[in-house]
Amino acid sequence: MIRIISQPHYDTDVLIVGAGPAGASMGVHLRRLGYTVTLIDAEKFPRDKVCGDFVGPVALKELEGLGIGDQFESANRIDSSAVFLDGKQLIEQRFPAVRDLPAFGKVIPRMELDEKIFIAARKAGARTIEQCRLQHYTVYPTHVDAECKLNNNTHHICAKIIIGADGSNSTVAGILHGKKHPDESRILAVRAYYTNTTGPANRADLYFTENSFPGYYWLFPTGPHTANVGVGMVLETMPPGEKHLKEMLKELIVSDVSLHSRMADAEIIRKIEAWPLSTFDPSLEYVADRVMLIGDAGGLINALNGEGIQYALLSGRWASETIHMAMEAHDLGKQSLSDFRDRLNDAIGYDLALSRTIIQFIRNRKLNPLWIQLLKVIVQRASTDQTYAEIAGGILAGVMPANKVIHPAFITKTLLQAGIHFGMQGMLTLLGGPGSWQSFTSNALRFGLHLSEDLLQNPGAYLKWTGNLGKDMSRLAQYTINDMVSSTNSGKK
Numbered sequence: 001m002i003r004i005i006s007q008p009h010y011d012t013d014v015l016i017v018g019a020g021p022a023g024a025s026m027g028v029h030l031r032r033l034g035y036t037v038t039l040i041d042a043e044k045f046p047r048d049k050v051c052g053d054f055v056g057p058v059a060l061k062e063l064e065g066l067g068i069g070d071q072f073e074s075a076n077r078i079d080s081s082a083v084f085l086d087g088k089q090l091i092e093q094r095f096p097a098v099r100d101l102p103a104f105g106k107v108i109p110r111m112e113l114d115e116k117i118f119i120a121a122r123k124a125g126a127r128t129i130e131q132c133r134l135q136h137y138t139v140y141p142t143h144v145d146a147e148c149k150l151n152n153n154t155h156h157i158c159a160k161i162i163i164g165a166d167g168s169n170s171t172v173a174g175i176l177h178g179k180k181h182p183d184e185s186r187i188l189a190v191r192a193y194y195t196n197t198t199g200p201a202n203r204a205d206l207y208f209t210e211n212s213f214p215g216y217y218w219l220f221p222t223g224p225h226t227a228n229v230g231v232g233m234v235l236e237t238m239p240p241g242e243k244h245l246k247e248m249l250k251e252l253i254v255s256d257v258s259l260h261s262r263m264a265d266a267e268i269i270r271k272i273e274a275w276p277l278s279t280f281d282p283s284l285e286y287v288a289d290r291v292m293l294i295g296d297a298g299g300l301i302n303a304l305n306g307e308g309i310q311y312a313l314l315s316g317r318w319a320s321e322t323i324h325m326a327m328e329a330h331d332l333g334k335q336s337l338s339d340f341r342d343r344l345n346d347a348i349g350y351d352l353a354l355s356r357t358i359i360q361f362i363r364n365r366k367l368n369p370l371w372i373q374l375l376k377v378i379v380q381r382a383s384t385d386q387t388y389a390e391i392a393g394g395i396l397a398g399v400m401p402a403n404k405v406i407h408p409a410f411i412t413k414t415l416l417q418a419g420i421h422f423g424m425q426g427m428l429t430l431l432g433g434p435g436s437w438q439s440f441t442s443n444a445l446r447f448g449l450h451l452s453e454d455l456l457q458n459p460g461a462y463l464k465w466t467g468n469l470g471k472d473m474s475r476l477a478q479y480t481i482n483d484m485v486s487s488t489n490s491g492k493k
């Protein structure tokens with residue numbers, strides 16, 4: 001017996017939920033490939049998005065590929081970054097020239113960036129519906145039925161496939177995974193715009209203090225006298241952070257001498273706003289039958305530097321190429337779409353997994369003194385070794401793949417520097433005579449006692465920390481092996 005499955009009437013080939021950088025860029029790529037696209041967003045454009053606004057070299061290249069690179073000529077250009085620890089500048093580093101990427105980034109307020117990509121999608125022929133919020137969707141063998149709220153009315157859109165590009169609180173991802181993005185992979189951040197700022201307009205500043213670690217704060221100039229200033233913090237630290245982030249930002253602007261020197265007469269423009277970052281979590285799927293997740297909805301944020309715009313744009317392009325292949329094969333099932341997952345894992349999986357593992361280490365605030373020493377070690381080496389500095393700076397700027405970090409030369413240099421750093425401290429202690437030997441030993445002892453006291457008080461939290469660390473490290477090992485195999489294979493070709 002032959003069963004005939006009737007095709008529904010499709011409103012669109014592809015329904016993209018969310019018109020931020022991920023969704024709108026995907027709209028452009030899919031239109032170029034000839035598909036009908038409906039792009040819905042809960043907001044009306046231009047709309048703001050809480051962000052640091054730093055658009056790195058990879059993202060700038062993607063904007064060029066969308067045909068809108070020249071629309072950001074007047075945006076503030078950033079050529080270098082500086083790192084400050086406890087009010088002292090540790091290093092200033094120019095962005096390295098890498099492959100065919102620009103050796104600079106730009107600070108582009110999201111109000112402007114997102115609207116320009118949104119207009120590009122509309123010009124490319126995507127049907128755009130603003131103030132339309134996805135409520136729910138159901139996947140059938142032949143189509144997806146999406147239920148949306150528009151002007152207080154419920155509307156249904158029938159599509160061949162649905163794309164979740166609806167950001168870090170994604171409804172599409174929540175339905176696909178059956179749960180919210182786990183808190184242990186979330187960062188909370190706040191930012192505000194200020195006027196009357198001073199200092200170099202072409203430099204992005206990153207600040208750390210032992211007290212605020214594992215958070216960091218930033219000043220990214222949007223022009224000669226204006227800046228985006230914010231602070232981000234891992235959501236689940238151990239022990240939990242006590243400070244409210246908005247209060248923390250206000251406090252840091254006054255108490256951190258290096259930040260204060262750029263903001264002594266600064267005035268806030270509008271209010272401080274908060275937003276979560278859903279960072280990479282390798283246990284979560286990006287694809288299911290007739291469903292894909294891109295950008296923040298897929299957790300494509302680098303946990304170490306908070307960068308997500310480049311991954312939003314890259315994932316929008318890669319997902320559209322996978323859809324093209326799947327449409328040609330008349331198969332939009334999970335297996336057929338999994339090419340997108342493999343591509344993500346190959347291209348950025350290792351970098352995101354490494355950042356996640358580092359964050360898993362540093363979320364233990366009891367070890368802050370150790371992490372701060374490690375930061376100093378890396379910066380000391382970078383101040384005397386240009387190649388090392390370019391790798392470290394390049395990873396922070398998001399232009400250098402993090403697998404450079406596991407390069408034997410980088411590790412050897414870091415260990416050598418650590419030997420010099422700690423050796424010098426040991427030497428100074430020895431030269432200081434028996435009095436300082438005692439303080440050295442008692443400091444180490446106190447530090448050890450502190451940890452074991454905490455372990456006794458919070459055995460559950462410690463077990464969770466070590467368990468998660470173990471999981472992340474074994475996943476990282478898998479990515480490392482894959483990475484080595486693929487670089488050996490590409491070397492053979």
Ligand SMILES: Cc1cc2nc3c(=O)[nH]c(=O)nc-3n(C[C@H](O)[C@H](O)[C@H](O)COP(=O)(O)OP(=O)(O)OC[C@H]3O[C@@H](n4cnc5c(N)ncnc54)[C@H](O)[C@@H]3O)c2cc1C
Nearest residue numbers: 018020021022042051052054134166167189295296308309
């Ligand atoms: C404080 C902070 C600082 C950051 N700084 C940087 C930085 O300097 N550089 C960098 O590269 N990255 C930064 N990021 C990360 C960056 O903001 C994100 O990675 C980026 O916005 C991802 O783009 P997206 O298109 O995936 O999601 P979004 O830009 O969040 O877009 C999602 C869209 O979906 C819409 N939407 C949501 N739910 C629905 C629904 N149910 N129905 C319809 N539409 C819906 C929203 O209105 C929104 O327009 C920062 C993030 C934060 C929070």
